Amino acid sequence: MxxxxxxxxxxxxxxxxxxxxxxxxxxxxxxxxxxxxxxxxxxxxxxxxxxxxxxxxxxxxxxxxxxxxxxxVGEGGVSMDPADGDDRALWQADQAGLARRAEDGDLSALDMMAVETTLQMHLHGQLNVLPLQPRDLMLARTLVESLDDDGYLRAPLEELAQIAPLNPPATMEEMQIALRRVQSLDPPGVGARSVAECLELQLPAIDCPQIRALAKAIVQEHLPALAARDVTALASRLGASASRVKEACERIRRLDPRPGWRFGSANIAYVIxxxxxxxxxxxxxxxxxxxxxxxxxxxxxxxxxxxxxxxxxxxxxxxxxxxxxxxxxxxxxxxxxxxxxxxxxxxxxxxxxxxxPMAMKPLLLREIALxxxxxxxxxxxxxxxxxxxxxxxVFELKYFFSRAIVSSNGSACSGTAIRGLIKDIIEAETPGHPLSDAEIRRQLVGQGLNVARRTVTKYRQMLHIESVEKRRRR
Structure with missing residues (x-):
């Protein structure tokens, strides 16, 4: 029991x-x-x-x-005698200090700041001068207020038709007309629903009809090849000369994939x-x-x-x-x-x-803690x-910490030093014949550093250096 x-x-x-x-x-x-x-x-x-x-x-x-x-506080305060019971004197002394620190003026710094023009303000200003009916103006304003910071329209037109304060509700045909109206505004490319559509809206700026036609075909069907800078493959698929395709690609790269960034200021977090x-x-x-x-x-x-x-x-x-x-x-x-x-x-x-960086020593948190x-x-x-x-x-304090990598002669080397050595090897490679990660590893092994190929790849990516294929195309 x-x-x-x-x-x-x-x-x-x-x-x-x-x-x-x-x-x-x-x-x-x-x-x-x-x-x-x-x-x-x-x-x-x-x-x-x-x-x-x-x-x-x-x-x-x-x-x-x-x-x-x-x-x-020992310094910077108001000196006083503890036996002094005159609270009014203490209060007046503090108020006098505040008065010395204050500056009277009619205008403050905020009053002198310029008002930034946002993308929505810029577009609404253009809509206000167009001869539009109140219903059409309301639909265009609804689309403008739905644009993101890049200038893209991410929300589906069906959802925007429901939130527009109209009676009867807007039809899809009206929404399409309002979208084309917004897309005709400045800057070119605003109101697009994808990168391809944004670039396509800016193609009328290309004067040459042949180059414009090639650019339109590339934007609509071959954006991955454009990003890979594969001119040969594009020329083969489009049935055009490599020089023409190259010129069309160059014109596309001059276009702005984020037209909304021209207005307003980005909140840049500066490192202090x-x-x-x-x-x-x-x-x-x-x-x-x-x-x-x-x-x-x-x-x-x-x-x-x-x-x-x-x-x-x-x-x-x-x-x-x-x-x-x-x-x-x-x-x-x-x-x-x-x-x-x-x-x-x-x-x-x-x-x-x-x-x-080549002189960076291996360092652990435990060493600094001790x-x-x-x-x-x-x-x-x-x-x-x-x-x-x-x-x-300017470096983050964590930048100075890394584990030791032992070389063939028994000395320790930090990861930062190896990254610096990889950067030097890539900068010294022969133009037109870039080194692969495996070849870079062989050079490091030849210098007594037994580093794995995947480690070389990781360090190269941390240095924001492109792969051997992309470097070879350039």
């Missing part, structure tokens, strides 16, 4: 608090994302304020507003380096990029006023004060860790900075989406 038994077990497990988990996520963020989080904190937390760039500050602690674990590496007196110096370090500090006036009049019902304000101090500590810890890791990388890879006294996962998070500006270019 079974019996019930009650037993107590003691187990020791390691868990991360929600605040520590949040700190780990912040450490892994890029500088742009982290700056956005800090700006949000500035808007939500009354105890945080932005430091005036004109005020003196020389250290990271001064820039982040941290002087110690207690979160009190987190650290800057310079050579000073034969020594490599690693510094934080001041542009990525948030200039925030604790508002000592608000903190002092709250401490003087603290009450039990002000639990929310106490939480804001604690969160402000934690944010400042997190900012300091983040950038000090980035600086430590970057400095350790530069010390290990100084030959790369002096002699190029030198900096942190966990290997911390190094992995620090090197994620963080960049280093050097005299030879």
């Amino acid at each position: 079974s019996s019930l038994e009650l037993r107590a077990d003691h187990r020791q497990t390691q868990t991360l608090s929600p605040r520590l988990q949040h700190a780990v996520r912040l450490l892994q963020m890029s500088s742009l994302d982290f700056a956005a989080i800090v700006r949000t904190k500035l808007g939500e937390n009354p105890f945080l304020e932005e430091e005036d760039p004109a005020e003196p500050g020389s250290t990271l602690a001064a820039e982040t507003g941290i002087a110690g674990a207690d979160g009190e 380096p987190d650290v800057v590496v310079k050579r000073l007196r034969h020594q490599w110096s690693v510094q934080l990029n001041p542009a990525v370090v948030p200039r925030i500090r604790l508002n000592r006036v608000y903190a002092e006023l709250f401490q003087r009049h603290r009450k039990a019902e002000n639990a929310d304000m106490a939480g804001h004060l604690e969160d402000a101090r934690w944010t400042l500590r997190n900012v300091e810890q983040r950038f000090s860790t980035i600086l430590d890791v970057a400095g350790a990388i530069v010390r290990r890879q100084r030959h790369f900075l002096e002699y190029g 030198e900096c006294g942190v966990h290997e996962s911390t190094v992995s998070r620090v090197t994620n989406n963080k960049y280093m500006a050097t005299p030879v270019g």
Whole structure:
């Protein structure tokens, strides 16, 4: 007969608090994302304020507003006597500082910015001057608003006919007429439903009828051969001379496959380096990029006023004060860790900075973790989406890590060095007789590097170098 038994077990497990988990996520963020989080904190937390760039500050602690674990600011704040009970003087001192940092003017920077013309604005402007009936204008506007950023119409006409606010609903014949009307607008190729249709809409710009006919046939039926630059096969299929086909292909390549890109500005995410590496007196110096370090500090006036009049019902304000101090500590810890890791990388890879990719040494995350006294996962998070500006270019911190490949003489070689060697081999190949990946492997083996052919192919693709067949056609 079974019996019930009650037993107590003691187990020791390691868990991360929600605040520590949040700190780990912040450490892994890029500088742009982290700056956005800090700006949000500035808007939500009354105890945080932005430091005036004109005020003196020389250290990271001064820039982040941290002087110690207690979160009190040693520099840049308003000096005051703890025994002074004049709250009005404190308040006026803070308001005077705000007044010095503000600039009064009739126009702001946003008022001076030019309004960008989007593709939809450009097309609506053309529709407004056409003599169209209200129903036809509504259908054309519906199609224009359905275009994507490339200028293509991805949605089926059947769906657009249902969402158009018309009674009775639009017929497919009306939708086809509206589509041809939109496709006749500037820029040429807008309103296309495929790349072939987009190119075909731009073919009337070709003056020569024979070349235009060849280009139309290529666009409609032989786009893969055009992409492969196989002029011989195209000439055979079209029954035309190779020179004519080549000229038609050249005219097609001048066309714009994304006409919508001419309007509006693309949101380009520029790389902002987190650290800057310079050579000073034969020594490599690693510094934080001041542009990525948030200039925030604790508002000592608000903190002092709250401490003087603290009450039990002000639990929310106490939480804001604690969160402000934690944010400042997190900012300091983040950038000090980035600086430590970057400095350790530069010390290990100084030959790369002096002699190029061929001098890159094998490097593992564990080596940097041991030198900096942190966990290997911390190094992995620090090197994620963080960049280093050097005299030879801007590199992601992960770029400096690679496993060792042992050569025939027993020395270790990094993958970056092998990629540099592959690039040099391809650049030195005879024009018209490019080397295959197998031939490149044989040359590497001849230099003592036993690298597999598939590894050569992977490294070549990482260098964005075309295959031997495409290089031979060129």
